[in-house]
Amino acid sequence: MSRRVDLLIVGAGPAGMSAAVVAKRHGLDVLVVDEQPSPGGQIWRNIETVAATARADLLGKAYAEGAAVVRQFRASGVDYEPGTQVWYVEAGARAFLRRGGSASSVAADRVLLATGAQERPVPFPGWTLPGVMTVGAAQIVLKSSGQVPDKPVWIAGSGPLPLLYAVQLLQAGGQIAGFLDTTPPGRAVAAMVALPAALFGAPGDLLKGLGWIIRLRRQVPCVRHVAEIEAIGEHGLESIRYVTTDGRAATVPADLLLVHEGLVPTIHPTLALGCRHVWNSEQDSFAPELDGWGETSERHVFVAGDGAGIGGARAACLRGELAALRITASTGRLSEVAAEAFAKPIRSRLADALSPRAFLDRYYRPRPAVFVPPDHTIACRCEEVRVATIREQVSASRPGPNQVKAFTRAGMGPCQGRQCGYTVAHVLAAAEGRAVPDLGLYRVRPPLKPVTLGELAALDMMDSVP
């Protein structure tokens, strides 16, 4: 049976939920699909269950704020399908989904991709060993499963998230063996120029962060300016070796190491759709090229939330509302003038929400080894291709990521380059004396997520008839 909606929203995080509420209010027929079993995205993961429990207190106010947004979303009456993966979106637009072992498709006049961000891949020797995880992963486990590391944990990285998680972990009664701060020296000076805007626009955010730092330095052994990390072990993590920028090295026993070096927008869907992308030099990542409403270079395809560039949950909600207004206006259910009038106060709040961004981006800009790791590091986790192998491909022909993918299989595994795309681009750029924006990333093709032949065979082809 053919399904058709006015608006398909991919992702039920802050941006997707906020957009859905606005679009539904203006009379659009909205379908929201999401990979997770419940709404909230990663930031407000499992909020419906946790909101009324003691766990909400230790996760903090910014987490608790999600409860109201999820309630509004639930009350809005939009169609919401959790546990659903989008494995292809074709222009026009039609999305192909898989849920509970079967595939289906839905035609949508307009598509909003609110697919958020992923943690920036942090390749270093030994990063594939069991016992090495991301900080975000550990926080998801805390939110969704109420569990913490059972032994003192090592945290290595840079950015607000490791600080926040460390504080949450201490609050929960967990133990931290040590905090390896990988923020390079000189970042405070580099970020200073952006401090006034952050202080003026969002003073509370900065104070909160400062509070985390003070608490950690008091309660946890902290090593600053860590430049290199290696995870060592045979079948799992046994120890960590680290070196600081001034050459201090140590090897310490470890059971669990959590790493984090910021976030990058999820751009697989927009890459597959052929949307134009731009290089964001402040965030060292690509993002889709968007107009002031979030519309991509492909007509009727919109992006909101961290997928548009990292901005946090508050900004994501506002970007979602803006996109929904424009989408509604484009269907004729709202006049351009009315949409602009609704948008004006939202734009002003968005500017405030984004005001700490430049400061944070500069302060927490990752160290060089995050982009170009040592030769023996595995670059592609899926196909186990090392940095040295990538570098060996460099020749007079100056290959790009797609040639290297064909020669080495890097990027051909199930994650489809989500963990190695940037590494391959940076390693090639460094070896060829080129810039990453000129090299670009792998060409992304469907399926965006693995789909079985059984699921494909069960796809009702009548769905394809508009």
Add this chain to the structure above:
Amino acid sequence: MFRKLDQDTGSSLTVHVDGHPVLAIAGESVAAVLLRQAPFWARTTPVSGARRAPYCMMGVCFDCLAVVDGVSSVQTCLAPVREGMRIERQQGRPDVTS
């Protein structure tokens, strides 16, 4: 590797990890269960046979793949537990017929 906080509430159910009965809480993911069930790995890689454990917990990395109720290569971080679920750590290349 991980432990449950005492404050956790929710209805408990039983799943089987490589045949061993394990307590789980309704709503949590299979990967979360694997993170507190030694040995702490979900699969071995098809390339070198190296062990991998859940890494990103949000559906991006595919290192938490395991066999769930006979279906191979399930992203266990996206799979909520169900009563009586059979979870097996996945060895190397998945069985394409399952």
